[in-house]
Amino acid sequence: MNSSIEISEAVKLARKLIDRTREGRLPWEANLLPMMAPHTDLSGATAFTTTLEGNLKAKVSISRLGQDEQLAFSLIEFDPRATLLTSAADKEVLSVSVEKDPSFGYDTVEDKQLAGLLIDLYKLARRSALKIDGSVEKALSYLDRIAV
Amino acid sequence: MTPGAWSWLLAIVGTVASIAGVIFSLMAWVQAKGARKAAEEAVRTVRARETEYEFSRLALDSRELLAAVQGRQTEKAIEAANHLTHLLIIAGGHRAAYLPEEFSTELCVENLRKVSVWLASKGFPESPQEMGKLLKSCHQIHESLCGISGSVQSRTEGAEG
Numbered sequence: 001m002n003s004s005i006e007i008s009e010a011v012k013l014a015r016k017l018i019d020r021t022r023e024g025r026l027p028w029e030a031n032l033l034p035m036m037a038p039h040t041d042l043s044g045a046t047a048f049t050t051t052l053e054g055n056l057k058a059k060v061s062i063s064r065l066g067q068d069e070q071l072a073f074s075l076i077e078f079d080p081r082a083t084l085l086t087s088a089a090d091k092e093v094l095s096v097s098v099e100k101d102p103s104f105g106y107d108t109v110e111d112k113q114l115a116g117l118l119i120d121l122y123k124l125a126r127r128s129a130l131k132i133d134g135s136v137e138k139a140l141s142y143l144d145r146i147a148v
Numbered sequence: 149m150t151p152g153a154w155s156w157l158l159a160i161v162g163t164v165a166s167i168a169g170v171i172f173s174l175m176a177w178v179q180a181k182g183a184r185k186a187a188e189e190a191v192r193t194v195r196a197r198e199t200e201y202e203f204s205r206l207a208l209d210s211r212e213l214l215a216a217v218q219g220r221q222t223e224k225a226i227e228a229a230n231h232l233t234h235l236l237i238i239a240g241g242h243r244a245a246y247l248p249e250e251f252s253t254e255l256c257v258e259n260l261r262k263v264s265v266w267l268a269s270k271g272f273p274e275s276p277q278e279m280g281k282l283l284k285s286c287h288q289i290h291e292s293l294c295g296i297s298g299s300v301q302s303r304t305e306g307a308e309g
Binding site: 066067102103104105106107108109112 | 252258259262263273275281285288
């Protein structure tokens with residue numbers, strides 16, 4: 001259960017992350033499990049992270065809990081010098097989660113607002129990590145080229 | 149008294165009379181303004197009372213929805229949800245100025261619609277978890293409507309006191 005302070009902080013952060021990502025200033029990457037090979041297909045990834053200042057990163061993800069889909073957002077402090085062998089545990093300084101589409105509606109207006117923002121952020125982060133815009137551009141320019 | 153002195157006296161009397169006229173007009177205007185404010189305040193109080201009454205009726209209707217859901221009476225629950233949605237859309241529109249800021253009529257209406265659509269298309273949920281969510285949603289609708297009635301009442305009494 002999220003507190004109202006956590007929700008309001010997450011809403012503020014999500015809004016700015018959406019704006020900066022839309023402006024193309026914030027690259028996201030797929031959050032793969034440590035044991036996965038680097039060339040693993042990213043299209044199935046359901047968690048994405050972006051590094052903010054130095055030792056801060058933001059993470060947005062979708063997970064399935066039985067019939068429901070849960071959106072999660074966290075702000076994480078990490079040690080930028082850590083390696084796989086020396087890695088200190090990441091510290092979640094803010095963590096919220098909300099159901100994506102609850103069968104009987106959201107409990108509060110704030111939950112609904114947060115879910116809407118996290119859905120947008122997740123879609124944008126996924127597009128950024130999978131470099132979808134670049135692929136679409138490439139496809140469009142190829143189609144233009146062969147039309148001549 | 150010389151004609152010049154008479155004319156001075158008349159001029160002074162005229163000036164005093166016109167100043168007095170202005171003062172009386174001003175006093176009448178101030179009183180009218182006060183009366184208008186009092187009348188507006190009275191209208192506001194009456195409307196707030198009507199809002200409180202209307203939402204206490206809606207709270208009663210939402211209790212019927214809750215009872216129908218608890219009793220697993222599909223038809224009755226759908227009818228209660230639709231009836232409440234209809235009344236809440238109307239009340240939310242014309243009572244908007246008297247409702248607490250934190251209350252969202254839209255969210256309440258949206259949740260009622262979800263309840264109604266789910267029941268009409270799927271009936272009561274099979275899984276206890278989903279049934280629990282349905283009951284929680286109905287309880288929340290009931291609590292919100294009771295809360296509004298109480299909040300409007302306390303605001304009205306605060307304004308009167």
